[in-house]
Amino acid sequence: MRRLLIAAGGLLAMCWRQSPGKTLAAVGLMIASGTAMPLAGISLRQLVNAALDGRIGEAVLLGVLIAVLLIAALTCSHFAHIAYYELAELNMLRYNHQLITLANGSSSLEAHENPEYADRLTVLEREVLQTRNTLQALLATSGLAFGMLLTAVMLAFLHPVLFLLPLLAVPPILAGRRAEQIVDASRGRTAEPTRRALNLVHLTTASATAKELKVFQLEDEVRRRHSELWDLTSGDLWRAQRRATLLRALSQLVFATGYVSAVLLVAHGAITGRSTVGDVVLVVVLASQVNSQVAQVVALVPDLQRLSGVDRRLRELQDALGRPAPAPPPAPDAGTAAPDRLRSGITLRGLSFAYPGTEALVLRDVDLHLPAGATVAVVGENGAGKSSLVKMLCGFYRPTHGDILVDGTPLRAIPSKTWHARMSAGFQDFARYEFVVRQTVGVGDLPRESSESAVVEALRRAHAEDVLAPLPDGLGTQLGKSYSDGAELSGGQWQKLALGRAFMRDRPLLLVLDEPTAALDAEAEDALFKRYITQARKIAADGGITLLVSHRFSTISTADMIVVVADGRVAEAGDHGELIRRGGLYAELYALQARGYR
Ligand SMILES: Nc1ncnc2c1ncn2[C@@H]1O[C@H](COP(=O)(O)OP(=O)(O)OP(=O)(O)O)[C@@H](O)[C@H]1O
Structure with missing residues (x-):
């Protein structure tokens, strides 16, 4: 309940920021709509009593008043709709804006590469689309709350015990909330298979993958896996819906019993002369209104629950992103500016790294100096750790042990945004x-x-x-x-x-090209690398380092420095001539590829 109130307060505050006038109009009209029906019930009681007493003029006036109240009950919510529809649209934009900010809000890649985070984003993306309804639900509930309060007071006035009748509205509301929690939990449980099923749908609709699906004759297999995942998801959701429906039906039965008892109580009063006929009419109208008010609130609960679900997930994601990556405490001089130009270069000192949530070190004891102005090529077999090294240099993750020094300043002391503004990059998965x-x-x-x-x-x-x-x-x-x-x-x-x-920035301190030529033909790659070298020389004037990750040894032989990564370690580093003379891993791999080209 507390969470729902916080979420409702947040939503109303958001509306107020969008337009105080429209917010007031929407709330006011919904309250008028919620209270018009109970007021019509009271007027009907007076009308019946006046008519039975022969006060015809009064009865006619009351009839007109009832007509006005009924029209108000019908039209106020319609006019409120005009005001809150626009607010809801603006809120939608704001939620989407928050989603975009969340998805891109961290300079680290940790959240993006974490499947749990991806699941929560999937649920949020889906639910945000339905938040239009949540404002309507919140306003309608506020109007109904006022109406129910008025109804309760009137019922208590007829007979004190009838004050309890609206309390019987509580079990359906609680049951409604519990039912929605059951369904919500099922949505959370099935988020992962749903995401996988949607990925399969995407696989079949994307033209890039359609070719592979056809050649490898995977269409049936994809269909089979999709049905399997869908059965899993819909089975779980269906069971949750069934439990939720049962809970709702039982709670409605409790209320129905109370309603019948209330009418019988006042009818007995009228027979024994303690109540008027108008009172019987009033209890029939009010009690049935309580029933419809409760039914409306219960129907609105899923939307309200969704509101608190969206609010909770947004907060959880914000927390997850705000949590610092497990890393050594920041250096005391955190907030240091990046140097204007590199004089010495970038040094990796005793650097080891394991991805968050994993134990295995993918980089181990890396000691390496990338001299200012150098063109550095990084080579190594698949899974050796080249891209992980690049991610560290880009500041997407912090080292588990050791440091990266930029002209002697720890990279972790330079805010990520400052560092990103002074580098540039082209990635294979661009x-x-x-x-x-x-x-x-x-x-x-x-x-x-x-x-x-x-x-x-x-x-x-x-x-x-x-x-x-x-x-x-x-x-x-x-x-x-x-x-x-x-x-x-x-x-x-x-x-x-x-x-x-990647070549837009003029004076990057670090230009990373992580397998940027993978999709290019050999001729284009050769021509490109020549231009890289020219470009690298320009960057070099400011001490900028060009770091090129490649599998093609022919491309990188003219680099100033070649770093061979194997099993997370730097196996060798030097220029082409040096490494060939050394006759180590580089010489071996180079000879292997050269034979392949012959
Ligand atoms: N986000 C991640 N979470 C956990 N482990 C990861 C992640 N990304 C990569 N790894 C692991 O880190 C190791 C090194 O991977 P990396 O991508 O750095 O290799 P690479 O040399 O760039 O390979 P390739 O040439 O195939 O691109 C691999 O064992 C890989 O499974």
Whole structure:
């Protein structure tokens, strides 16, 4: 209950911030709508008594009053609807904004790579879509609460014991809440299989995966797995719904018994002369109103519960994101600015790392100095730890042990946002921003997002000018399948635009290119790397380091420094000549690939 009140208070405060006038109008009209019916009941009692006493004029006036009250009961909620509909739309936008902020609110990748977090986001995304109804439910409940209070006072006036009648409304409300908790728990339990089932649906609808599904003849298998997951989900939900319905029905039975007893009590009073006929009419009307008020509140409980569910999940996610990653305490000088230019370079000192929630170290005792101005290539077999190393250098995770020093300053002392503003990156799993081309590339340096010359220069550096040529509106072409006129690009073209984004910033201290050429052909990769080197030399003037992760040894042999990662450790580091002369792992792998190309 406390949680519901907090969530309701939060929602009303949100409405008030959107528009105090509309909030007042909506609340006022809903209260008028909730109290009009009990007032009509009281007027009906007076009318019956007046008519039976022969006071015809009074009875006619009361008839008019009843008509007005009935019209108010019918129309007030309609006018309230106009006011709160707009508020609900604005609230929706705000919830979505909060969701976006939550999904992107942390500089760390921990939450994104955590399946439990993904499950909670899935439930939230689904529930936020229904929060339009929650405002209506909250306002309707407020109106009903006033109506029920008035009804209770009137019933107590007829016979003190009847004051208890609205109390019989409590079991259905409690049962309604419990029933919704049962269903909510089932939704939580089935979030993971639901997400997996939706992923399977996505697999079958995405054109990229459709090709594989056909070639590997996976369609039936995907259907089978989808049905399996769906059976699991719907079975659990169905059982929860059945228990919830039973609880609701039993609680309604308790109320029905009370209603019949109340009418019999007042009817007996009228027969024995203690009550009037108007009283009997009033108890019939009021008691049936209590029934309908309770039924309405019970019907509104799921929406109210959803409101508190959304509020709770948003808070939990906020807490989860606000919790610092398990790491050594921040250095006393936390908040240090990134250096304007690198003089010495970036040093990894005794660095070990295990992903949060896991024990296994994926990087172990890494001691490495990346000299300022160097082009550094990182090579190694699948799963060696290259991408993990990149994530550490990007500041997405903190080392479990050891440190990363940027010109001697611990990276953890530099706020992530400050560090991210001074680096740039192109990843293998790059984002496909479905904007116009200028923005898709330009967001790599937001202040220069709309600068055509900056975007053209970035595309040139990325050797991606050819992507523009076939596009109907050049830089102004809308990209993506979400738009009817959106141009769809090939995987390699999207990757070239992602590379263009990486080259937008002029003076990054660190430019990370994590397998950025995976989707490109060998010729494009070769030409690209030559440009990387030119670009790297420019960055080098400011001491900037270019770090390139690649599997293709031909691409990286001209790098100033090659780091070979094996099983989470740095197996070797040096330039191509040195490493070949040493005859170690690099020489072995290089010879292996060179034979493959021959
Ligand atoms: N988010 C994660 N949570 C837990 N373990 C992870 C996570 N990401 C990677 N790992 C593990 O860390 C180890 C190193 O993975 P990493 O992605 O760094 O290797 P890699 O050298 O980049 O591999 P590849 O060449 O295949 O991209 C692997 O054992 C992998 O399973």
